[in-house]
Amino acid sequence: MSRCRTRSRGFTFVEVLIALAVASIGLLGLLRLxxxxxxxxxxxxxxxxxxxxAxxxxxxALACGFPxxxxTSGAxxxxxxTFTWTTEVRDVARPGGRDATARGLREVATTVTWNPSLDPKTVTMTTLVADTRIHERKTP
Known part of the structure; x- marks a missing residue:
């Protein structure tokens, strides 16, 4: 009487553990992502x-016309x-004109700062605005 051994067609415990380890490493990567x-x-x-x-x-600043x-600043x-902001309105310097300003042109710059987890971040927005009022020249 010879017994013929037939091999079962299932997974071994070691194969299942290896598959779970590979799957858990993949899931940890997805969690990190x-x-x-x-x-x-x-x-x-x-x-x-x-x-x-900003x-x-x-x-x-522009709502009242020519600022x-x-x-000004606030929060x-x-x-x-919490966002803190500072708005500065200043005359625009003429290109190449030593300390001379462009008449009727101002720069409005707003800087907004916030502090997520003690790492300060800032955003600055700047625009130019022209005086649309009619300027009359005075004749001597």
Whole structure:
């Protein structure tokens, strides 16, 4: 009587453990990628909010027409994040004109700063605005 051994067609315990190890390493890579994409999305959201704050401050400076020279600042909270802003209005220097300014042209620059996890970030937006009022020349 000879017994003929037939081999079973299943997986061994070692093969299953190796497959689980490979799958878990792949899942850890996917988890890391997900965390990185979430952090990037949060940073993009904060930058977008900062741009909106800067646009709003520039629009506010231009709302009354030709803005006066000077500096204003403040803080705004959006989506749990505090944004501090500074708006500066100054005359534009003429190109090549030593300390001379272009008449009727001003620069409005807004800088917005926020501090996510103790790493300060800033966004600066600048625009030029012309005085649209009619200037009359005085004749002697």
């Amino acid at each position: 997900h965390l990185l994409s979430t952090a990037t999305a949060d940073a993009a959201q904060a930058t977008t909010e900062a741009v909106f704050v 646009q709003a401050q520039i629009a506010e 006066k020279q000077g500096s 705004v909270e959006r989506n749990g994040q």
